[in-house]
Amino acid sequence: MSLPNASLVACSGGGSGSAAGATAAERPRTQGATLGAVRARGAVKCGITQGAGFATPDDAGRWRGFDVDFCRALAVALFNDPNKVQLVPYTQQQRFSGLQSGEVDLLVNGSSITSSRALERNFHFGPIYFYDGQGFLMPKAGRVQHAADLNGATVCVQQGTTTELNLTDFARRNRITFRPVVMEDLRGAVGALAGGRCDVISQDGAGLATTRTMLRNPNDYVILPDRISKEPIAPVLRFGDDQWLEIVNWVFRAPIAAEELGVDKENVARAAQSTDPSIRRFLGVESGITDGFGLDPKWTYNVISAIGNYADIFERNLGPKTALGMDRGLNRLWTNGGLMYSPPFR
Numbered sequence: 480m481s482l483p484n485a486s487l488v489a490c491s492g493g494g495s496g497s498a499a500g501a502t503a504a505e506r507p508r509t510q511g512a513t514l515g516a517v518r519a520r521g522a523v524k525c526g527i528t529q530g531a532g533f534a535t536p537d538d539a540g541r542w543r544g545f546d547v548d549f550c551r552a553l554a555v556a557l558f559n560d561p562n563k564v565q566l567v568p569y570t571q572q573q574r575f576s577g578l579q580s581g582e583v584d585l586l587v588n589g590s591s592i593t594s595s596r597a598l599e600r601n602f603h604f605g606p607i608y609f610y611d612g613q614g615f616l617m618p619k620a621g622r623v624q625h626a627a628d629l630n631g632a633t634v635c636v637q638q639g640t641t642t643e644l645n646l647t648d649f650a651r652r653n654r655i656t657f658r659p660v661v662m663e664d665l666r667g668a669v670g671a672l673a674g675g676r677c678d679v680i681s682q683d684g685a686g687l688a689t690t691r692t693m694l695r696n697p698n699d700y701v702i703l704p705d706r707i708s709k710e711p712i713a714p715v716l717r718f719g720d721d722q723w724l725e726i727v728n729w730v731f732r733a734p735i736a737a738e739e740l741g742v743d744k745e746n747v748a749r750a751a752q753s754t755d756p757s758i759r760r761f762l763g764v765e766s767g768i769t770d771g772f773g774l775d776p777k778w779t780y781n782v783i784s785a786i787g788n789y790a791d792i793f794e795r796n797l798g799p800k801t802a803l804g805m806d807r808g809l810n811r812l813w814t815n816g817g818l819m820y821s822p823p824f825r
Contacts (some may be wrong), residue, residue, distance in 0.1 A: 484670035511722035513584055514557075514627040514772065522563045525550035528588035529568050530665070530689040532796050532803045542566045545796040546587045549608060549714070549731060552786045553585075556730045556778040561785050570664050572639030575600060578715060585727060587681065593641060594714075599781045605714035605767055608735075609685065610818050613645050614708030616672070616687045617679040619701045626705035630655035635668040635677035637661075642682055645708040669693045672700075683710050688803040726772055729824075733779050736761060736821035737788035738812060744787035751780060761824045768825060779824070789819060 527534040534544040551561035564664055567583050575596075578586050590596075591611075592604045615626050615634075623629060626649070627715035634657045636642040643659050652658050660677050662668040669690060671789050672678045680690055684706060691697045714727055737743065740752045740758050751762050760768040770776040786792065789812075797805040811817025 490731070511720045513717075513720045513723035514726065517557060517584055517709050518563075521558070522565045523550065523554050523557065524565045524567060524583040525553070526567050526569050526574055526583040526586040526588055528571060528574065530589070530686065531692045531741060531803060532689055532805075533685070534712075543796070545609070545792060546589065548786050548792045548796065549734075550587050550735065552782045553727065553730050555782045555785045556726070556733075556774060557581070559775060559778075559781050570639070571637050572663065574639070575602070575715075578602070578717060584716075584723070589712055590715045591641060591683075591710040592713050601718040603716045603718060605716065605724065606731045606735075606821075607711040607713050607733050607818075609712035611683045611685050611710040611712055613642060613681060613708040613710060613801060614684045614687055614706050615679045615681050615703045616674075616690055617703065619699055620679065620746065623703065624769055626703055626707060627653045627655065631658070632678040633660055633676070635660050635662050635671050635680045637665060637668060637682060638663050640682070641708075642816065646681055649707040657683075665690060666693070683712075685712075685797070685803075685805065687796075688805055694739045705721075722772055725797050726774070729769075729771075730778075730782065732821040733782050733824075734786065734789040734792055735812075735819050736792050736824055737779070737783045739814070739821060742783055742788060744783060744791045747780060747783045757823075757825075 527542070527550065529535060533546045534542055535773060536542050547566065550564050550566060554564040555561050557563070563629060567577065569577050569588065574586055574588055574590065577583055592607070596602050597604060615629065617623060634646060636646065636659050636662050643661065646657055648658060660671065662671060668680050671679050673694060680687070682690065684702070687702045691700055691702065694700055714731060716724055740761055742758060750758055751764055752770055753759060759765045762780045763769045766776050769779050775781065793807060793810065794800065797803050799806070809818045811819060813820040
């Protein structure tokens with residue numbers, strides 16, 4: 480949005496010698512505590528939660544998945560090396576204490592933005608990188624079509640999540656009752672469902688797709704179509720380091736912006752030769768736009784070259800050709816009927 484020239488003059492302060500009048504290159508840059516620790520360590524410490532498609536070690540012990548790719552994107556932006564990341568697995572119950580204690584630099588593990596987490600627990604949230612909602616997984620033999628038909632059901636939920644509260648709200652709205660069974664981890668919930676100790680599992684929709692792959696006969700189970708909550712998923716950071724927050728913000732936005740511009744892992748080298756000013760600015764071909772906090776001016780180019788755009792990341796880990804077989808749904812670009820949208824890189 481443009482401002483009137485008079486406003487620009489009024490805000491300019493004491494001329495070219497002041498910080499306000501200085502160029503980007505002339506302004507002093509201080510290194511925040513988190514960035515300083517990351518650079519001294521030589522790696523980003525990223526808290527994850529194991530789950531198929533999101534964070535799973537392969538046969539060689541290398542972590543792969545949707546969340547992992549975003550952690551690696553941050554490592555590329557800072558070090559131009561996707562391996563400069565230390566991935567720390569947490570249960571849902573452990574994750575926030577691990578972040579608060581400083582064990583990790585951020586969480587990228589399916590945490591939903593809520594007011595209580597931001598205002599009471601003093602966490603910052605980065606950009607939403609996955610839109611989700613709480614649902615239900617149950618045996619097909621139950622012949623239930625909708626969640627409102629689950630009156631009296633025993634429902635397994637994971638400890639340390641907002642799932643039980645959402646469940647209570649849904650039951651009150653629909654004048655039905657649930658018998659919640661709180662499980663410490665996902666494997667316990669899967670065992671309880673398979674063993675008949677609970678009728679359904681309730682968690683975020685993406686989590687249900689992961690959970691279904693853990694059952695002995697996944698095709699014997701169905702995910703009901705209902706979504707009973709909004710679960711906007713974002714990286715989580717500690718309060719008190721605005722510089723670190725902004726770095727995370729723009730790194731997480733970069734794959735989305737790349738998809739909007741039609742730039743992907745396969746064509747990024749050709750795109751760098753484009754005459755389109757938006758593409759040139761985004762890829763750092765025209766200097767000064769993506770350069771900040773001492774990052775490589777072409778960090779966006781490096782991220783897309785190494786990790787890919789949002790579509791690359793989604794299809795590789797979660798899409799129809801994977802075991803999860805997920806449709807993008809709300810995670811389509813805003814131009815394709817979804818909610819994914821990046822502020823401009825300019």
